[in-house]
Amino acid sequence: MARSLVDLLTAHASNHPDRTAYRYLVTGDCDGEIQELTYARLATRSRAVAAWLQERGLAGSRAMLLYPPGPEFICGYLGCLAAGVVAVPGVPPQGRAQNHRALTRMKRLLADADAKVVLGGRDVIAALDGMAEHLPELDGIARVATEDIPDEAATAWREPELTPDTVAFLQYTSGSTSAPRGVVVTHGNLLDNERVITERMGHTPEAIAAHGHEMFVSWLPVYHDMGLIGPVLNTVYLGVTATLFSPLHFLQRPDRWLTAVSRYRPHTSGGPNFAYELCLKHADPDLLGGLDLSSWKVAFNGAEPVRPATLRRFADTFAPAGFRREAFYPCYGLAEATLMVTGGTVGIPPTLLAAAAGTPNAGEADAAAVSCGRPGPGVTVAIVHPERQEELPEGEVGEIWVGGDSVAHGYWRNALATRQTFRVQLPGQDGRFLRTGDLGFQRDGELFVTGRLKDLIVIDGRNHYPQDLELTAELSHPALRPGCTAAFSVEAGEQGERPVLVAEIAPDRAGEAEKITDRIRSAVGEAHGLSLRDVVLVQPGTIPKTSSGKIQRRATRTAYLDGTLSEVTAAPVE
Template sequence: MFRSMVDVLASRAGEHPDRTAFRFLANGEADDADVTEVSYARLDRRSRAIGAALHERGLTGARAVLLHPPGVEFIAAYLGCLAAATVAVPGLPPQGRVLKARAVSRVRRLIADADARVILATKPVIAALDAMSEHLPELDEITCLATEDIPDDAGGSWRASDLTADSIAFLQYTSGSTSAPRGVMVTHGNLMDNQVVLSRGMGHTPEIVEEYGGELYVSWLPLYHDLGLIAPVLNNLYLGGTSTLFSPLHFLQKPERWLTALSRYRPHTSGGPNFAYELCLRDATPELVGGLDLSRWRVALNAAEPLRAGTLRRFAETFAPAGFRAGALHPGYGLAEATLMVSGGPVGQEPRTAAAGDGAAADGEWVSCGPPGVGLTVVIADAERRTERPEGEVGEVWVAGASVTQGYWRNARATREVFGASLTDGRDGFLRTGDLGFLRDGELYVTGRQKDLLVIDGRNHYPQDLELTVETAHPAVRAGCVAAFSVAGEGDSGAGERPVVVAEVAAGASANASTNAAADVADTGDASAGGAEWLGEVEAEIRGAVGRAHGLALAVVVLIEPGTVPKTSSGKIQRAAARAAHLGGTLAVVGR
């Protein structure tokens, strides 16, 4: 029915112009007065005004890097790019702790790789870029446009572009967890098809929107990331609902803000990666749980990183007194190369699990990511033989369907390697995800990344499972800040691939350590205080835990300073980068 999200927005603005499309909690607090709301009519006007401004500057078909902080102005700018047939390139704005070298590097990479002609941002972001101009010579060749300076009445000159299903809507840069980030070319046809996949998979129907009074989503996920953009923003528009948004920084500072927003606005759907549920569990005091009402939360999406059966069970048990139902847990699987969602659900059914095999999940179970979405085909392939593996056997996850994107921007080689794979039985057009998994009873279980897999003495080990074991081995190890990988011939054996773990240690977590040195650490706030005795205890606990759980003798344990393990902009561990830093001697080592 709709060609693009431009048509969707126009339709929604006509149907219910005064309905709130998005509200943004400026401070992350549900009961704070500093809340920005934008109606469908106003959002339509803003997107047309920005689209007209881009048209007038001859930027139709050009790439526009979006560097807005979290908020409704980013959404208006993104939709304005679609309205102008300008290719949007969402990026991480230079703010907070990434203001310096890391921000400069990311912005330069986006501008260069996308061959961008314009930066769209807010005035404070543009001022920050100007302050870094000596490190950003690209700014001399590119237009910087503050979108809030564009008046609404500029939309009077807007004219619809001739968009087709094959027109590129935006470039979604991958997280770069196993390779350099690549710009995925997402077309308008891909976007519209995946909206159907999302809506069917999460039970989003017009009837549900009305039953919930329009309250469809609450989200703190980054808007420049595919999960934070395509679900709570675009799927909300597609259904004509209301999304409540706030900054991921505010969530990380105080995870209970997510739960209180859910209790206050009572949406149908909300979610995040597995670590977000763990953070909520960490802060789940009886007083907090007793003050929540989560009874209307029907889809608690868990995606974007490995799923933990233990996390799901503990979350359901902990928040059951607040009305949360285990059937709301909704593990899913997706990737930018397939626009977003590949599998998930079913809605209302407790997630299925499967016993893990030899050398597999630390908690003994794999979690189902649900059946493939409508119109999508998932096969588990033996990539070398190009044959389909039998049910229950692990292989590479291949995906086909209209949600599969066109490839990587200006990267023909990578596009050939990843897109358009074929099986010997004649089926073709598959996307090679690089993920490992298996199918059982029509549902997908994802077991890990092929490039990250550790093969030690002929046995496969998934790094996320070693990392979970290390996280729980000693209270000084920071959760979500461990990288496991293998290196050639390191350690006492001197032959073959040997396992290495790199782990951040936090001084504040060492209070339960048994040695006297741990007290010195707690007193000084310095993880290196207390010397080799305390560090040796942490290392010994890590080695013992990995040996018991996985039957592995670690070649090296590297303990590093907080906040220094390599991660992507969306928070995923960059194991290859950690390995390179280890081999290059550039880790911020506390001890090994």
């Protein structure tokens, strides 16, 4: 029995060395340059990286991974696992607009993880070497471009002693520029969640054979849990083939995703809801006429709210290209549970509930909730009253708690947060649960996610912490009152969730409202890459707070939607 993905990679390299593990579309185009990694080559490169790490006595330490999109990241990641080194996927600084933000996050992660080495692509390592004198965080940290490690190094690789409790990697939750939280994922967590994904998504030997081992097409970022644990690592788990390309190339031309699905005919491919919306915006007769989506069995939709209207419009629009409504596969997961918690049933359309009657299989136009499917085998989902911490009856909305071997061990070097989030228990039940901070209810064994108990804002599949947006806004203009700003998101029709910012200003600065609003929009756009749907400037004392002085964002959002805020002025809605 395999103890880790390292064991499975070794087996695949031995049993079918010439099978393609990963196919990478360098330009995002099927007819452009393509790089391929066979299982034999993947094993060699991973072992070469592992041997380099082992020879420097780095087993058990943390390695920051900073790669541009491409197969070299996978070799580096698997090399860490094969060396018993804890991988820490990160986003490399790239481009002017994101350079400062990526650098700030990279520095925080380096410090929090106490990384001893940085693995990356040649350009990234060269850039870091050039900035070393201005980055004291890099002092004493080895840096290597893994492309430059020779294949011959693989011969020195020694198989590590890995157990289910050995830490495989730290998955840092995305979006925050405050104190980062690294989720501690073990080899046991990884194997269990790959088992869950395999079962829930129908990756059976029969399905693999029917698709000629072509199981995935993905443009998802590999340094985030959905892109890494799903398409990349389930490929190694199963010994199949995945076609990958850069998120940037998808955003530039969303039709590349559908073209790759049509060309390579995978079983599974997907992304957040916004990705399907982007495809709809670029759908035209020429594109539809050249697609064949009939082999697409699992079109997963997760990481942000699944919208019934998107499902209907996408299915209707791409039906002429062979897309089937029953291929849609809403799912729910989070990094703290490694990835997948619940998923649909392959070949059956998603369950939709109507707003009023709560009847199943409502039409998309009047549906209020989309089922995210059933828990995977060995996964327990409970709906719990967040204050009383008592399990609620079916149909009642409460906090989603998750139990099982996929639940990660906790937050890196944060015992208090680990105890509060990962170590909770239900009266009369054995085992520990994970508090997700998400709200939902269960009906007939299916999970419906309705919102977030926590204040995390998810825009176009990216997480943003409201505290970060609020701080950026307050620093943009001296008229804004410190600690008196609230950020939240609202529904904006087909655009999905969009951010809104409400801020108190000094009464004598009301005449500058337009200028202040422009400053806020510009600062938030530059720092977070977000376009604010609305900026509302209000009188002092308007924003509700708790007795301890904490901003009540949900109450502010309710007042905004009700139109009861005491506005100084409001910027026009875009």
